[in-house]
Amino acid sequence: MTTRTLDEAVLAEITADTAGGDTTTDHRRPLTFVDATIHTLDPVIGDFATADLLLGGDVIVAVGPGLHTAAEDDGAIVVDCTGLTIVPAVVDSPYLGMWIDETGFIHQELTADGRYDETRGGRPHAYQGSFWIHGDRIVYRDDLGFWAYGRFSDDVLHHAGYAFHRR
Structure with missing residues (x-):
């Protein structure tokens, strides 16, 4: 597994919406954040001291330890988040x-x-x-x-x- 640090090159790759000039298809790759402290905001699931979070487009697909083991199989961009905290949130909804x-x-x-x-x-x-x-x-x-x-x-x-x- 190739783990990368979050830098300008990774950000550019993450935010690239299309490939080859095709604007009708979303070509974004899955994104896996690994080894982060994750606060799920769900009391049933709880929080993770060290875990991974997998994004498919703008949807959280999975959260938990060990997700990174299949990240390269899925063509995911893998970002090392050691020492970082992830808190998923609802952003800018007109219904809040x-x-x-x-x-x-x-x-x-x-x-x-x-x-x-x-x-x-x-x-x-x-x-x-x-x-x-x-x-x-x-x-x-x-x-x-x-x-x-x-x-x-x-x-x-x-x-x-x-x-x-x-x-």
Whole structure:
């Protein structure tokens, strides 16, 4: 395995979106960060003192120890992150912030670290977990283990039969 230090040449290779002038196909190679401290922001998975993180495009494909063993087989760019910390995050989503249902009973906060915290009837932290947004869809994974889904439409979050408005 060829491990490289993060420098200008690696950054140029990482950010190259296309190859051979073809602008219709994404030719980015997988990217593997190795030997980093990784904070997953997911209490179920936990954090890793030393592990690898594999990116496929702009999606985290895998996280954990030993991913680097197949990195070259996949044609990945491998970056040595010894001594560095990785914290995956939601970046610049227009849907972050506080959402309140029409009765005011439920307050749901979506934060930039990909976490949500829901207050119900004044009871704080009634539900907490991770969320992912893709287009106008939101997927929740509660810390208790269940999944839930919602949709954004005309600045309204539709989730579990409720209509939430941003505060």
